Amino acid sequence: MVGVTYQEIHLFVEFLKEQYGQGSPDYIEALNDLDGLVEVSYREAIERFLEDEVR
Numbered sequence: 001m002v003g004v005t006y007q008e009i010h011l012f013v014e015f016l017k018e019q020y021g022q023g024s025p026d027y028i029e030a031l032n033d034l035d036g037l038v039e040v041s042y043r044e045a046i047e048r049f050l051e052d053e054v055r
Contacts, residue, residue: 004050
């Protein structure tokens with residue numbers, strides 16, 4: 001099983017921000033929202049979801 005940590009999600013979001021700059025496509029905005037949710041309280045649920053998707 002592959003585990004996805006908050007730090008990995010955060011680094012991925014930061015990478016996309018650097019790649020696409022301020023003119024971010026909608027999916028990058030969605031990733032920013034995901035990053036914010038992870039910071040608050042949904043971290044474990046999102047990690048479980050991503051683990052299921054990666055399998």
